[in-house]
Amino acid sequence: MPNPVDTLTPRLRAICGDEGVITDSTRRRTYESDGLAYHAAQPGVVVLPDTPEQLVETVRVCAEHGVPFVPRGAGTGLSAGALPNSDGVLIVTSRMRRIREIDIENECAVVEPGVANLDITRAAAPYGYYYAPDPSSQQVCSVGGNVAENSGGAHCLKYGFTVNHVRGVRFATPQGELVSLGGKAVEAPGYDLLGAFVGSEGTLGIATEVTVRLERTPQQVSTVLAAFTSMDAGGEAVSAIISAGVLPSAVEMMDALSIEAAETAVSCGYPPGAEAVLIVELDGPTPEVEAQFAEVVALCRSAGAFETRTASDPEERARIWKGRKSAFAAMGRISPAYIVQDGVVPRTALPEVLRRIGELSAESGVRVANVFHAGDGNLHPLVLFDDSEPGATERAAEVSGAILDLCIEHGGSITGEHGVGVDKACQMPRMFSPADVRTMERFRAAFDPAGIANPEKLLPTPRLCGERPGVRKTEHPLVSDGSAELF
Amino acid sequence: MPNPVDTLTPRLRAICGDEGVITDSTRRRTYESDGLAYHAAQPGVVVLPDTPEQLVETVRVCAEHGVPFVPRGAGTGLSAGALPNSDGVLIVTSRMRRIREIDIENECAVVEPGVANLDITRAAAPYGYYYAPDPSSQQVCSVGGNVAENSGGAHCLKYGFTVNHVRGVRFATPQGELVSLGGKAVEAPGYDLLGAFVGSEGTLGIATEVTVRLERTPQQVSTVLAAFTSMDAGGEAVSAIISAGVLPSAVEMMDALSIEAAETAVSCGYPPGAEAVLIVELDGPTPEVEAQFAEVVALCRSAGAFETRTASDPEERARIWKGRKSAFAAMGRISPAYIVQDGVVPRTALPEVLRRIGELSAESGVRVANVFHAGDGNLHPLVLFDDSEPGATERAAEVSGAILDLCIEHGGSITGEHGVGVDKACQMPRMFSPADVRTMERFRAAFDPAGIANPEKLLPTPRLCGERPGVRKTEHPLVSDGSAELF
Numbered sequence: 001m002p003n004p005v006d007t008l009t010p011r012l013r014a015i016c017g018d019e020g021v022i023t024d025s026t027r028r029r030t031y032e033s034d035g036l037a038y039h040a041a042q043p044g045v046v047v048l049p050d051t052p053e054q055l056v057e058t059v060r061v062c063a064e065h066g067v068p069f070v071p072r073g074a075g076t077g078l079s080a081g082a083l084p085n086s087d088g089v090l091i092v093t094s095r096m097r098r099i100r101e102i103d104i105e106n107e108c109a110v111v112e113p114g115v116a117n118l119d120i121t122r123a124a125a126p127y128g129y130y131y132a133p134d135p136s137s138q139q140v141c142s143v144g145g146n147v148a149e150n151s152g153g154a155h156c157l158k159y160g161f162t163v164n165h166v167r168g169v170r171f172a173t174p175q176g177e178l179v180s181l182g183g184k185a186v187e188a189p190g191y192d193l194l195g196a197f198v199g200s201e202g203t204l205g206i207a208t209e210v211t212v213r214l215e216r217t218p219q220q221v222s223t224v225l226a227a228f229t230s231m232d233a234g235g236e237a238v239s240a241i242i243s244a245g246v247l248p249s250a251v252e253m254m255d256a257l258s259i260e261a262a263e264t265a266v267s268c269g270y271p272p273g274a275e276a277v278l279i280v281e282l283d284g285p286t287p288e289v290e291a292q293f294a295e296v297v298a299l300c301r302s303a304g305a306f307e308t309r310t311a312s313d314p315e316e317r318a319r320i321w322k323g324r325k326s327a328f329a330a331m332g333r334i335s336p337a338y339i340v341q342d343g344v345v346p347r348t349a350l351p352e353v354l355r356r357i358g359e360l361s362a363e364s365g366v367r368v369a370n371v372f373h374a375g376d377g378n379l380h381p382l383v384l385f386d387d388s389e390p391g392a393t394e395r396a397a398e399v400s401g402a403i404l405d406l407c408i409e410h411g412g413s414i415t416g417e418h419g420v421g422v423d424k425a426c427q428m429p430r431m432f433s434p435a436d437v438r439t440m441e442r443f444r445a446a447f448d449p450a451g452i453a454n455p456e457k458l459l460p461t462p463r464l465c466g467e468r469p470g471v472r473k474t475e476h477p478l479v480s481d482g483s484a485e486l487f
Numbered sequence: 488m489p490n491p492v493d494t495l496t497p498r499l500r501a502i503c504g505d506e507g508v509i510t511d512s513t514r515r516r517t518y519e520s521d522g523l524a525y526h527a528a529q530p531g532v533v534v535l536p537d538t539p540e541q542l543v544e545t546v547r548v549c550a551e552h553g554v555p556f557v558p559r560g561a562g563t564g565l566s567a568g569a570l571p572n573s574d575g576v577l578i579v580t581s582r583m584r585r586i587r588e589i590d591i592e593n594e595c596a597v598v599e600p601g602v603a604n605l606d607i608t609r610a611a612a613p614y615g616y617y618y619a620p621d622p623s624s625q626q627v628c629s630v631g632g633n634v635a636e637n638s639g640g641a642h643c644l645k646y647g648f649t650v651n652h653v654r655g656v657r658f659a660t661p662q663g664e665l666v667s668l669g670g671k672a673v674e675a676p677g678y679d680l681l682g683a684f685v686g687s688e689g690t691l692g693i694a695t696e697v698t699v700r701l702e703r704t705p706q707q708v709s710t711v712l713a714a715f716t717s718m719d720a721g722g723e724a725v726s727a728i729i730s731a732g733v734l735p736s737a738v739e740m741m742d743a744l745s746i747e748a749a750e751t752a753v754s755c756g757y758p759p760g761a762e763a764v765l766i767v768e769l770d771g772p773t774p775e776v777e778a779q780f781a782e783v784v785a786l787c788r789s790a791g792a793f794e795t796r797t798a799s800d801p802e803e804r805a806r807i808w809k810g811r812k813s814a815f816a817a818m819g820r821i822s823p824a825y826i827v828q829d830g831v832v833p834r835t836a837l838p839e840v841l842r843r844i845g846e847l848s849a850e851s852g853v854r855v856a857n858v859f860h861a862g863d864g865n866l867h868p869l870v871l872f873d874d875s876e877p878g879a880t881e882r883a884a885e886v887s888g889a890i891l892d893l894c895i896e897h898g899g900s901i902t903g904e905h906g907v908g909v910d911k912a913c914q915m916p917r918m919f920s921p922a923d924v925r926t927m928e929r930f931r932a933a934f935d936p937a938g939i940a941n942p943e944k945l946l947p948t949p950r951l952c953g954e955r956p957g958v959r960k961t962e963h964p965l966v967s968d969g970s971a972e973l974f
Binding site: 443 | 925930
């Protein structure tokens with residue numbers, strides 16, 4: 001049976017040129033998954049538009065033919081949000097990497113969606129500015145992907161998520177119209193749909209241009225690494241800092257197992273004997289930072305830190321961050337395989353949830369390393385396993401799922417910054433009432449009545465999730481990949 | 488002909504009790520307009536629910552009968568956003584004034600929509616916290632109304648608008664469902680519709696509960712009043728402060744005519760001979776404020792301030808603010824009538840736009856007083872006239888409209904903080920492309936397919952605006968007030 005995308009291919013070539021359309025099966029395989037490799041499917045065809053016009057035209061052709069499309073940035077996502085459809089079009093923004101404008105007077109930058117996150121900061125640095133959101137993948141991940149996933153980073157405690165830094169978006173709607181939301185001005189009348197577009201995971205369309213806020217490079221940055229003999233003592237330091245009314249730009253914590261992994265991988269030289277390390281960073285005007293930094297170091301000591309190391313220049317700071325930044329990749333040195341979980345709990349529930357994760361690990365015999373944004377309660381438990389051992393993958397997945405249960409049980413969220421994608425779509429009814437989910441479905445359908453924009457991501461469908469309690473039939477066909485008879 | 492709302496009245500009484508339903512014509516007259524008195528219409532019936540359940544039930548009854556409803560808070564709005572329908576239900580939240588929770592651990596408050604803005608700060612003050620958005624009407628205006636209009640205030644330069652301070656909303660959809668958006672947690676998966684609800688002017692439903700962020704009362708607040716011999720010199724001071732990287736909590740400016748009015752009304756004692764006064768306020772940790780405040784005062788002097796007065800305690804501060812806070816009401820002392828315009832321009836365009844307003848005033852002979860949030864380019868020109876003089880009202884309206892034209896021409900917005908309402912709905916196509924407006928219409932219809940929620944507000948309709956170029960037919964009947972034949 002011919003793939004429905006085959007009829008589109010000549011039109012797509014006419015729009016994007018031969019170099020912008022990939023049909024070859026081997027080359028298509030490159031795109032079969034994003035950073036969450038255990039969800040994979042070969043895209044029907046891959047299109048790489050070079051201009052906003054080409055992107056809008058590509059979407060319009062999909063709309064005319066009712067063919068699903070999936071947007072993809074750099075492919076670093078961790079929720080299978082860019083999982084392709086085998087009978088659909090994968091639209092990749094990697095050729096659209098132009099920084100259109102660095103507008104210092106209005107403190108913003110206008111960029112194409114494929115621009116790498118860190119490239120904005122590189123372009124703004126000569127003017128004394130930077131782009132604040134800093135996901136771990138910032139060297140490679142794309143701004144368009146950051147917008148789709150509302151990405152966070154170590155510094156979002158003070159600076160907020162991507163949504164707090166996007167001033168405007170131009171995007172192709174799933175019906176192939178070019179629409180603007182926001183812009184350089186701070187406030188505009190009408191519905192503020194920009195916040196809803198950010199984090200919509202490609203289900204409302206594809207950004208062709210993003211206007212982001214630039215921040216002044218802070219006058220002073222001061223960082224302290226504090227080592228504790230227990231996680232509880234580290235947690236106490238975090239509470240004391242927040243209660244004192246200090247708002248650090250970052251508060252990161254690692255447990256013994258993460259420290260061990262980082263030490264093995266990059267010899268970060270963290271204090272021997274530490275059961276927990278805390279990294280606290282302050283930035284801002286020098287007088288404020290100096291006064292508060294002394295207080296933070298003192299609070300760490302009172303909470304029981306047996307060693308503190310401070311840094312106030314970029315090199316010293318890089319040494320402190322080295323272990324934390326390498327923690328995820330370092331897991332490969334102490335475990336053949338691992339799952340990165342992403343959940344949120346209210347900050348005040350952190351000690352209890354960490355204790356319960358410890359119990360889960362002890363009971364199941366599955367090791368769990370904890371690296372987390374302690375200031376905002378965003379956990380990244382790393383569930384370690386040996387994928388060559390029969391049943392180990394399943395046991396790890398079970399522990400990982402149980403950690404998510406803990407987050408929900410404690411009034412938290414199923415994702416902090418990695419998004420819902422395909423991976424957690426079936427969990428949505430656990431966080432939202434039927435009326436809430438229905439409202440989201442109506443909203444999605446207002447943009448995408450044909451259900452062709454990144455289908456089966458973000459919201460649950462019976463096909464994806466089965467007819468379980470809590471998963472209802474959708475009121476409109478969100479998926480048009482040929483399986484409409486299932487609805 | 489009987490009013491269609493008459494058939495609803497018995498059901499509304501059953502829901503809200505006799506004391507919650509007003510049908511008496513004299514009492515209904517109280518509600519015929521909001522703060523923008525030149526739009527008026529008597530509501531078909533007025534309902535004052537006392538609980539969220541009563542409010543949701545009231546909306547459900549409207550939905551069942553296809554009868555339009557208009558939400559109203561304290562009625563202080565300035566865009567006729569609460570203009571009633573003579574064949575509809577006016578739902579007033581003034582009985583729902585309970586502060587449900589002051590949650591200091593999570594730095595938020597949970598309140599009913601009818602709670603007055605300042606009452607949140609009063610309730611939080613004993614804990615050392617306050618609610619940041621501070622519209623001039625904050626003593627009386629309701630939080631529900633603030634949410635509907637995304638209200639600003641003198642301090643939104645640093646703290647942002649209402650949207651930046653609302654963490655969650657529970658609301659009755661136009662179909663009579665109770666839906667939650669956001670909550671106490673910082674981030675949630677799914678579409679972030681909270682930002683779109685804030686500022687939706689009652690067209691997506693009515694809030695039954697609002698969760699707002701509380702801020703710590705700043706350690707130090709310092710205020711300076713600087714007097715200049717020209718507006719240009721004052722504007723130069725503003726530019727110098729912003730360029731120095733200082734972010735004041737407020738930067739307010741008044742011209743000679745506003746100073747004269749304030750002096751006449753409240754004897755504020757501003758420096759004689761001032762053609763412009765600038766009020767700059769800083770808040771935050773003491774070391775930061777002290778360092779930056781000295782810089783701000785110096786920058787005002789360099790820009791040509793011939794007198795500066797500083798305040799660092801609440802009484803001195805109140806003296807400085809006295810003239811500014813009374814400026815609008817004071818206009819009554821120098822003019823029989825006036826129109827408050829509300830527009831935004833990019834901060835950098837302020838000097839040029841102020842010069843053009845001066846020319847407009849000189850050419851037309853209509854006096855215009857300027858009071859504005861200089862830091863964020865939000866103008867509040869007060870167009871003065873004598874309504875007993877034939878043709879004067881029309882000339883004033885013309886000048887007021889021409890000022891809005893200037894704002895648009897300079898890349899600004901038709902409203903900074905007063906909203907669109909009925910008053911500016913027909914101006915929306917001047918700011919948005921047809922595709923942009925169509926997207927907003929689709930969004931609105933997803934929530935309100937029957938078009939009964941605050942009809943004819945926010946978006947243009949042919950009935951309201953005529954079949955002018957730039958005003959298209961809506962794709963669905965947004966108005967169901969019996970005039971459907973017009974579509």
